[in-house]
């Protein structure tokens with residue numbers, strides 16, 4: 252694990268303080284991004300009702316009185332269909348090998364299924380302790396809680412189980428305490444008020460991609476990537492120039508919309524989120540570019556930051 256070389260103003264950590272890395276693993280759409288945002292209390296990971304929106308290993312940093320957890324958000328695990336899919340799985344595997352604790356998140360409103368077996372198998376060989384969080388507990392009829400929990404207990408005997416709702420925060424402080432207890436004793440790794448070590452550029456790109464997914468729903472699948480071309484901080488406002496890459500010209504048409512209306516909606520939604528993140532006015536200019544088969548092009552993937560092995 253790499254540590255930053257320059258760390259501004261780290262406090263003296265109290266005796267018994269714990270710190271370390273937690274990998275967040277789970278199938279697509281179980282609520283990993285929602286949980287990260289709930290834990291950290293600021294928007295660090297994008298969420299979407301469409302599965303498979305998390306592409307980057309986004310680190311969120313959570314500091315409590317007694318511990319600091321550095322969370323790695325890994326892409327949803329699934330069977331890879333193309334090169335991008337394979338890189339997502341590689342990235343999840345790498346995350347598991349590098350951390351102090353693994354948190355496996357499942358949709359606890361459904362009983363354990365075959366897809367969960369695939370991940371459990373993958374985690375059997377992992378030396379770090381694994382915790383299982385049963386998410387979406389808010390959707391569960393209390394009369395079924397025990398039956399659902401039992402189906403997971405049978406799948407992973409001995410792993411600690413935590414019912415949570417990433418949406419409303421129920422059970423999350425107990426979850427954090429349990430994860431922190433499994434971290435080694437150690438000092439702060441980041442300043443206590445840090446929430447992410449991701450470059451601002453990546454966060455901004457993710458906010459645009461989130462709007463594309465929200466506004467276009469199924470019409471534009473995952474063949475979209477965002478490149479931030481330039482960020483100019485000219486005093487009163489921050490100007491952001493970004494390009495949205497799609498694979499086909501029909502997708503470009505949908506993204507731009509009639510009279511440019513769709514792109515305007517996307518831009519305006521993204522700009523509002525950016526202003527919250529930056530805490531100041533933002534000017535956003537968006538371009539749409541067709542790059543056929545960008546998902547299959549290894550060079551392009553590396554340029555966009557999806558590292559292979």
Ligand SMILES: Nc1nc2c(ncn2[C@@H]2O[C@H](COP(=O)(O)OP(=O)(O)OP(=O)(O)O)[C@@H](O)[C@H]2O)c(=O)[nH]1
Nearest residue numbers: 280281282283284285299302303304305327417418
């Ligand atoms: N009711 C309920 N819905 C939730 C909860 N957590 C997440 N969701 C919803 O589930 C959907 C998927 O959540 P995400 O956080 O994007 O899921 P993810 O695991 O990051 O998805 P990928 O990026 O595809 O890996 C969204 O519509 C969330 O609002 C929860 O605790 N309760």
